[in-house]
Every structure is written in C-alpha cells, then in structure tokens.
Amino acid sequence: MAHSVAEIQEKINNAITTAFKPTLAISFGSVKCDLPAYVKIFDDHQIQLFGASSAGEFINEERTEAAIVVMLMDMNPDYFEIFHEESNFAKSFQTGNNLADRGLAVYDDPAFLVTLSMSVNGEGLISGVHDRIPREKIFGGMAGDDFEMNATYTFINNKISANSVTGLILDASKIDVSGVAFSGWQPIGAKNRITKSENNVVYEINNEPALEVVKRIFGEFYNTLENDNLLMSASQYPLQMIKDGKYILRATLQTSEEDQSLTLAGPVKQGQEFRFSVAPGFEVIDETINNFQKYAVEKGQPDAVILFSCKARHMSLGPLVEEELEGIHDIWGKDMIGFFTYGEIGMDLDGTTNFYNETCSLVTLTEK
Amino acid sequence: MKNIQEIAEQLGKEFRERLGDDKEKAAFDQQIKALVKAAIKSDFRLKRTIRDRGLSQAVLNNTIAELEKQKDIIEEQSRFKEELFASISHELRTPLHGILGMSHLMEKTEMCGKQKEYTSVIKGSADNLLVIINDILSFSQMNAGKVELVELPLFPATIKKEILGTLVVKAEAKNLDLTIDLASDVPVALMGDHTRLYQVLINLLNNSIKFTERGCVSLKVKRVVKYENPVRLEFEVKDTGRGIPEEKLNTIFKPFSRVQNQAGEVIEGAGLGLNIVKKLVSLMNGEISVQSEVGKGTCFKILLDFPLASASDLTEVDGSKDSIVISDSWQQKKVLMIEDNPANNLYALHLFEDWNIPLDIAETYAEGLRMLNGSKYDCILSDVKLPDGDGIELIRTIRSNLNAPNYQTPVVILTASANENEKIITKGISIQNYLSKPFRPIVLIKEMKKAFESNSDHANEEVASFTVKKQNKSVEYFASLNKSFGANEKIKQEMINIFLQQIPVTISKLDQSLEDQDYDAFYFEVHRIKSTINIIGLPHLLDITMILEKYIYEKSDLEKVAPLFIQFKEQLIIDQEIIEKEWDVTPVSIN
Numbered sequence: 009m010a011h012s013v014a015e016i017q018e019k020i021n022n023a024i025t026t027a028f029k030p031t032l033a034i035s036f037g038s039v040k041c042d043l044p045a046y047v048k049i050f051d052d053h054q055i056q057l058f059g060a061s062s063a064g065e066f067i068n069e070e071r072t073e074a075a076i077v078v079m080l081m082d083m084n085p086d087y088f089e090i091f092h093e094e095s096n097f098a099k100s101f102q103t104g105n106n107l108a109d110r111g112l113a114v115y116d117d118p119a120f121l122v123t124l125s126m127s128v129n130g131e132g133l134i135s136g137v138h139d140r141i142p143r144e145k146i147f148g149g150m151a152g153d154d155f156e157m158n159a160t161y162t163f164i165n166n167k168i169s170a171n172s173v174t175g176l177i178l179d180a181s182k183i184d185v186s187g188v189a190f191s192g193w194q195p196i197g198a199k200n201r202i203t204k205s206e207n208n209v210v211y212e213i214n215n216e217p218a219l220e221v222v223k224r225i226f227g228e229f230y231n232t233l234e235n236d237n238l239l240m241s242a243s244q245y246p247l248q249m250i251k252d253g254k255y256i257l258r259a260t261l262q263t264s265e266e267d268q269s270l271t272l273a274g275p276v277k278q279g280q281e282f283r284f285s286v287a288p289g290f291e292v293i294d295e296t297i298n299n300f301q302k303y304a305v306e307k308g309q310p311d312a313v314i315l316f317s318c319k320a321r322h323m324s325l326g327p328l329v330e331e332e333l334e335g336i337h338d339i340w341g342k343d344m345i346g347f348f349t350y351g352e353i354g355m356d357l358d359g360t361t362n363f364y365n366e367t368c369s370l371v372t373l374t375e376k
Numbered sequence: 377m378k379n380i381q382e383i384a385e386q387l388g389k390e391f392r393e394r395l396g397d398d399k400e401k402a403a404f405d406q407q408i409k410a411l412v413k414a415a416i417k418s419d420f421r422l423k424r425t426i427r428d429r430g431l432s433q434a435v436l437n438n439t440i441a442e443l444e445k446q447k448d449i450i451e452e453q454s455r456f457k458e459e460l461f462a463s464i465s466h467e468l469r470t471p472l473h474g475i476l477g478m479s480h481l482m483e484k485t486e487m488c489g490k491q492k493e494y495t496s497v498i499k500g501s502a503d504n505l506l507v508i509i510n511d512i513l514s515f516s517q518m519n520a521g522k523v524e525l526v527e528l529p530l531f532p533a534t535i536k537k538e539i540l541g542t543l544v545v546k547a548e549a550k551n552l553d554l555t556i557d558l559a560s561d562v563p564v565a566l567m568g569d570h571t572r573l574y575q576v577l578i579n580l581l582n583n584s585i586k587f588t589e590r591g592c593v594s595l596k597v598k599r600v601v602k603y604e605n606p607v608r609l610e611f612e613v614k615d616t617g618r619g620i621p622e623e624k625l626n627t628i629f630k631p632f633s634r635v636q637n638q639a640g641e642v643i644e645g646a647g648l649g650l651n652i653v654k655k656l657v658s659l660m661n662g663e664i665s666v667q668s669e670v671g672k673g674t675c676f677k678i679l680l681d682f683p684l685a686s687a688s689d690l691t692e693v694d695g696s697k698d699s700i701v702i703s704d705s706w707q708q709k710k711v712l713m714i715e716d717n718p719a720n721n722l723y724a725l726h727l728f729e730d731w732n733i734p735l736d737i738a739e740t741y742a743e744g745l746r747m748l749n750g751s752k753y754d755c756i757l758s759d760v761k762l763p764d765g766d767g768i769e770l771i772r773t774i775r776s777n778l779n780a781p782n783y784q785t786p787v788v789i790l791t792a793s794a795n796e797n798e799k800i801i802t803k804g805i806s807i808q809n810y811l812s813k814p815f816r817p818i819v820l821i822k823e824m825k826k827a828f829e830s831n832s833d834h835a836n837e838e839v840a841s842f843t844v845k846k847q848n849k850s851v852e853y854f855a856s857l858n859k860s861f862g863a864n865e866k867i868k869q870e871m872i873n874i875f876l877q878q879i880p881v882t883i884s885k886l887d888q889s890l891e892d893q894d895y896d897a898f899y900f901e902v903h904r905i906k907s908t909i910n911i912i913g914l915p916h917l918l919d920i921t922m923i924l925e926k927y928i929y930e931k932s933d934l935e936k937v938a939p940l941f942i943q944f945k946e947q948l949i950i951d952q953e954i955i956e957k958e959w960d961v962t963p964v965s966i967n
Contacts, residue, residue, distance in 0.1 A: 197435045326420040
C-alpha cells in the first residue's frame, strides 16, 4: 500500500528478491494517484498488471483512501493471461463474448477475474460470457473513482481506460477460482414500479419523477451521517428487484436534479417492480463473516483472497466496515486485497452468478 | 468526530510528556489511536441507530400515505366502474326495453308461422341479452356489497312457471326435455327473495341447457325435512350434458370461468353465472354443491331455508304478484309519461289503453315542463336521461314551485340503470318509487294504483275488479271456517262434506272443459269452487285457484292453465289428507 507512485515503486522494488520474482500484480488504486504513471512501472519487472481504479482500497484488514494497493504473485505465467478491451454499455455483451472466446482459446477450463468501467453494463458482460460458457466462473468489480462520478478506469501494463473491461483469465485446471457473495440489504416499504427508464437510467417511478419519489420516501435521511450530498445517500437505498425469482439490488450511482433521474449501477427494465431497501443493522457484519466461514470450511486454505465490496456498503457500515474486513481476513489469515466498488460480480449463496450492488463478493485463488 | 480525536489527542499530550522513553510513547500512541477508533465507531453506531429509527418511521409514514393514496384511487376507480356500469346499463337496457316491449306486443298480433318464429327468436335473444346485462350488474353490485335480499312472499309454483316460460323455447331448440318437478310437500307460499332465487335457478338451468347436447335438463325441488319451519328445500339441477372434468370443479365458481365446447370454442356468456349463483346462495345462507362426470352430466344441489309465509305476510302484499286491481274511476285520472324512446312510449300507450287510463306523453325535458306547468296530472312517470335534460332535475323544478299544478303529484322514476346511484341523486325530492326498465306491466299498474290512491279521498271505494282480487287469507288451514262458524261443529262438518262432495264433480267438469278448450265453462267452475275453498280455508289451494281464474279470465296465458291445473289437483290431494286428519269424513277419490 502506498499513497504515491514513487512510494509504491519503491515498495515493489523492495519486495522483489532472487527468491520472489512476481509474474502477476493485482492492484487497485485511487484516481487521486497518478494511475497513468503507475501502470508503466510493471514492464521493467516483467510483471503483468490487472487492476482498476477504486473508491477506497484495502489490503488485509487495513482500509485506506487516496492510495494504491497491490498484491504481487509469482503465478506460473502459463496459468493466466490478461485481457483488455475497450467497451461501453451497448458493447458489453460482445465484450463478454470476446472475453469468453479468448478464455476458451487458451484454456480448456477458463475462469475469470474482471474489472469494468462504470460505462459498461455488468449484466451484459456476464450474459456475454454465459452465452459462450454456460457454467461460467466469473468474479470481479466495477471500478470506482472515490465517488467523484466522473470516470472509472480499468488498467493493464501501460494502458488505462475509462471505457473498458480488463480480465484476468485463469486456467481453472491449475488454479482453483471460487467465491461467494453476500448482501444482507433488507427491502422496505411498498412495492413500486419503474414506469420510465432507459438502460440504467430511471426517469419515473410510479409515473412520478424518480428523484422526487426517493426524496419523498427518505426525506431528511438523505443528509445524515457523514454524507452531505444526495448522491452518496441515495446509494444507500438501493432498488431491490426480482429477477428469476431472486432479489437483485441496484444501487444509485448518480442523481440528476435536472431531469429527476437516478442512474443505477446496472440496467433495469421499464415496468420492473421493486422495493426500496435499506442497510441492515450492524449484525450484517457477523452474518457476512459467518457466511464466508461456511464457505471456508468447504474450500480449505487459499493462496490469495480478493474482495470486491460495494462502496455503498462501506458508507452504511461506516468505520465499522473495518470490522468486516478484519473478520474476513481472520478466516484464513492469508493475503487479502480488494477495493470498494460500484458493482460486484460474484456467486450468491445459491450458486448463481450475477452483477450485484451492495454486496461483498469474495474470491479465493488456490493453486492446485 | 474530529472533536473526539482532538480531545483525545489534547488529553493524551499531557500524559505523553510525562512518559519516559520512545517505546513507552509509541505504546501510548497506539492506545490513544485505538481509543479514538473505538470512539469513532461508537459514535457512528449511535448515529446510525438514530437514523435507522427515524428512517423506519419515515418509510412507514410514506407507506401509509401511499396506501391512503391507493385507497383513494381504488375508491375513485370503483365509483367510475359503478358509473360506467350504470351508464352501460342505461344504454343497453333502454333499447332492450323497446325490443322486449315490441316483441311482446307483436306476439299478440295476427302473424303467420314464420313471423311467430322470428318474433320468438327476437324475444329469446333479447331475454338472453338481459340475462347477461343483469349478470354483469349483479356481479358488480355483489362485489360492491350492494346486494340486499328482500323477504317477501315467494311462490315456488310461480317461479316454476316463470322459469319454464323463459327456458322452454331454448330447451326445445336443442330438443332437450326440460322438466321442473315441485314435490307435493313443497309449500305454496314461503318468505324469501323471489328475484334472487329465480336468478340462481335460471342461471343453473341456463348453463345446463348450454352444455347439454342431448337428453334432458331437470329441476327437482323437494322438502328436506317435513313439517319444519323454516322450510329447508333442496333444489337439484341435473343435466345429461358433457360434464365437468374433476380438476375444473374447483374453478367453475370463479368469475370469468368459461369452458369450451367440443369444437374448442368458448361458450357464449360473461362467465359470471356460477360465481353469481355461489355468491347469492351464500348471501341466502345456503349451500351449493356440484357433482359431475365427464360425458354423463352434472348435478348441482342447493340447500336453502325459507320461513313459511304467514297470513299477515300475505295480507301485506294484497294484490301482489299476478293480480291487478283496476278501478273504473281511474278512467278519470291523467298520467304523464316523460320518455324519449318511441318504442317505450308505444308500449306504454298500449298498456294504458288496455287499462283505460288516459296517458299523455312528453318526449323531451322542455315538453315535459311545459305540459306539467299546463295541467294537473295524477301521476308522473319520468325517465332520467332525456335528450335535453335530466328527468330528476325536471321533477326538482316542479317540486320547487309551490304554485305549480303538479307540486305534489306522485312521481315514479323510470330508469334503465339497475343500480342505486340514481336513487342517491334524487335525495331531497319526494319520489314515490323507481322502476327499473324493462318493467313488467303488473309492477307499473301497482304503482299507478298507489299513486291514484294517495291522491284520492276515496282510496277504499268499491272497485270493479276485472281480474282476480286476492283475498286476505291465512296459511292456517280452516281459519275462515272457524271464523265464520265458530263453535258450531255441525255446520262446519256439513261444509266440509259439501266441499268433498262437490270436488269430484268439479274436477270432472274442469277436466272436460279443458279437454274441449271451453274456457268459459272452465272459468265458471273455477270461480265457483274458489268461493268454497275460501270458505273452508285452504290457503295454498286458494292461491292456485286464483291464478287459474286469472289466466282464464285474461286469456293471456292459456298454455299455462293445464300445468297449473295439475298442480291444483296435486295440492288438492295434500289438502284432502289434512281434512281427513281433522274431520270425520269418508275419503273421496279424485281422478
């Protein structure tokens, strides 16, 4: 962990020894750091970089902001490949197809870690992969930008882009890639219906301007705690929708006073019914840890743990999110890296892969 | 939170200075840091808890507000639905009234075979349409909880007659045998809602005819337990139709549940009939069950309780049902009908001509107002929706002028809207009654009687009855005999004997005259035996006799005389058994 490119470069240099020659860097960093410069430092060490900009980062149980975190791994280069493609909302499915095709081209049984810009449709990306690989193994997170809501980036060596998908394709016959995601958000209030929307922008709820409805329901509670702007608060009251009999949360990424719209961290369909939801009590921290503990019993000891945790979750749990990170890290005591995301790709407790919000998506990598 | 941190650091600073080496200071710093962190977390927990509590309350308040809003919307929609139903009802029932009225009049004219057939089809189709409209309205009213049962004298034989009158043509058109069997122990007069019972039975029988291609459809009515009051009747509607698959038996009572015919086409109708039946039966505190076998037929059974009609019940509806009392003095009365539908007007003119009551007609609001201001009427019949105004408003106008000639004239509102809404909007003005179109002549003439008698100081004047005048009578047997002859058992015994001797002769004469279609002779015999029956006090037999007498006198329902005469003989057998129990007589055989 470091707060500048120079500092991280120094730390990387120090970490590399004759005994430890990393081949892969998994890294997440704040847009406040010089990320374009940062992505250039890995070539010299022949390390392949997989990463994304973040909305807060953590390594093991330590949470930080405006910093860069990196996990160096000496994984056999034959077992992984980096994928990067320029993409956008409309192209997401095709990008998913391309990622899956590349995975199948290099490995019989590919698994994927992905990062995606917020301009990409997470659901579309997963559908694109699923289209080629029905029992897909895909985990990841949507890049953040410290809630500036300007642009979020994915990066590889020498390349950083605000409209892209970066994939770490892994040979699942050599590296076990598994994970589980858990939310805990609770539905609240009556059922509502999205009456006007386009892609991931909701204009009307129950035939009323969307933002007006949200403000009416949550009123003064928008501006409590440390969140003094509407956007940050709106993200805490995600829309809980029913998809294939399951609840999917869609957090608000952006609001517009001008057209009274809500921009969600995932696509929604016009006519879709939903209920607003609120953050659970602090007991969710223990519930999350318990769920991951059950998963750990089945999985044994991993080599690395990667965590994609929603930024809205961080905001709701406040400083107590560190207790969650600490509890998760303590399960294995292994190296853990992660960031606060604008969306998570993971597998829920029923084994379904989806693009979520307000979720804590955990991935373990274990060399076979 | 900065405050906590600053305070902690400030306090810590003093202690830190007192510490010895750097190691101690570092440990102290660590402790302060942990303390600050714990304080920040506690502070956050507290704020979140407060926020969550407030948030829950805010969401709850909003949910309540939303629910209230939804409730208002639903109530508004419900009002709109009722208005829509009322409007549809009016728009459909008004022309239907014309069709039914005209076909009724056409049936009385000279027609060739084809014309009779076509008229019958027109009437049958209009009747069908009326059933569907009534079904939709009943469904709407029941869902709105607006159906209330009335308890009035109810005559099973009359219902039987009405059902046969409605369905015989339909059954014959499909070559089905339609039979209605009233068991001999079914009382002649009960207390209940005639209209609703008719609606239940006609719905079931209509369905049976619809779904039966060959064989028969029957209604059997029997008393479940004898000599009980209230009387529990079992109505069994049975057919030899296609039957209902077992898996569908649970859904047939649901609204809009419709089945397909063998060709896979949905059978006509709104799919509301059985739902209405079930709701009505439930409203009458009854039970309904169904058994069916595919390919063999279906059997619906309904159990309903009806109190026996008492003498006072029957007195209250003197002249009800099928009897009309018309006074010669009514020729001096004047009635104004304000109605824009020419067919309805023609029908009314015909009826009033038959009754010898002068009738004026106004076809518009303006014309109505002019005529009402110009002369005094004894009764006003007014439609609600007139081409140039509202009939209710017209009445309100004449009621508001104390000097208007018709300020106090009784008003009967004629409405095609079968629901109650129009009653509400007339609140505040005096209305004698509301008649839902298409109305039956008997109902209209009863309203005339009421209006004329309310105007007259001679309400009890002698009237020349050209039809049957129903007598005050008791369902108790021999009441009039006991009243007339008191304790004189000898005379009473003689009266009984005369009656029993007279009966076989009368029956024989009635049989013969019926066979010869000599209705004058038949009328003479019926009229004669009626007075004896009345003196003895055989209430049920008297009912039947009076109806028989009316049919013959009016010569309008002659085809119903034969079945009613059979019923007369059946009732006679029952009455004879009762006489034999009470009196010392030798049984007399009746053919």
